[in-house]
Amino acid sequence: DIQMTQSPSSVSASVGDRVTITCRASQGITSWVAWYQQKPGKAPKLLISAASSLQSGVPSRFSVSGSGTDFTLTISSLQPEDFATYFCQQANSFPRIFTFGPGTKVDIK
Amino acid sequence: QLQLQESGPGLVKPSESLSLTCTVSGGSIRSTSHFWGWIRQPPGKGLEWIGDVFYSGSSSYNPSLKSRVTISVDTSKNHFSLKLNSVTAADTAVYYCARRVNTGWFDFWGQGALVTVSS
Numbered sequence: 549d550i551q552m553t554q555s556p557s558s559v560s561a562s563v564g565d566r567v568t569i570t571c572r573a574s575q576g577i578t579s580w581v582a583w584y585q586q587k588p589g590k591a592p593k594l595l596i597s598a599a600s601s602l603q604s605g606v607p608s609r610f611s612v613s614g615s616g617t618d619f620t621l622t623i624s625s626l627q628p629e630d631f632a633t634y635f636c637q638q639a640n641s642f643p644r645i646f647t648f649g650p651g652t653k654v655d656i657k
Numbered sequence: 658q659l660q661l662q663e664s665g666p667g668l669v670k671p672s673e674s675l676s677l678t679c680t681v682s683g684g685s686i687r688s689t690s691h692f693w694g695w696i697r698q699p700p701g702k703g704l705e706w707i708g709d710v711f712y713s714g715s716s717s718y719n720p721s722l723k724s725r726v727t728i729s730v731d732t733s734k735n736h737f738s739l740k741l742n743s744v745t746a747a748d749t750a751v752y753y754c755a756r757r758v759n760t761g762w763f764d765f766w767g768q769g770a771l772v773t774v775s776s
Binding site: 549580584590591592593594597603635637639640643644645646647648649650651 | 769
């Protein structure tokens with residue numbers, strides 16, 4: 549199975565900061581990674597899927613890059629509503645087995 | 658707007674079966690472009706894909722749970738269901754139902770249902 553790791557596991561940042569979260573796959577998965585945001589007590593929300601496809605309503609301060617095994621989610625200017633946990637997810641494997649990274653918590657410095 | 662809602666017992670005894678249903682509203686489960694899945698999250702931990710089902714009834718499962726899981730669909734009721742057998746405390750989690758697109762992403766989620774395994 550393809551395993552996903554994320555770093556850092558947590559990051560403390562201030563409003564306006566640029567935040568970068570990295571996701572690494574145990575084997576190459578081309579660009580088949582999505583990113584989710586989860587706030588406490590809520591379901592995850594799909595932010596961006598492969599090839600930088602922002603979901604409807606997601607601000608353009610969120611962007612992704614990478615391919616192969618290494619991927620990054622960048623928040624260009626952190627806003628108060630962005631404090632949450634972020635998960636990456638791969639969808640490349642066949643047979644289709646979907647795995648998530650362990651998450652990165654973004655909290656207030 | 659599509660909505661998904663989980664329902665089922667919040668407490669299950671060890672060795673028994675966990676059963677949850679996800680009712681889909683605002684759209685049809687008979688979509689040729691989507692699958693209907695279950696994902697769980699133990700308290701304070703990450704997300705684990707359990708499996709999903711197509712409206713035809715074809716299903717796929719996480720190999721780590723495959724021997725204990727059945728996911729089924731009832732198109733007449735626009736809902737799909739999860740059954741997890743022989744549960745232990747390790748199965749205590751918030752269980753989410755979600756819609757999966759063909760590419761593999763989960764774009765609509767239910768609010769989640771906490772299921773505790775305890776005697």
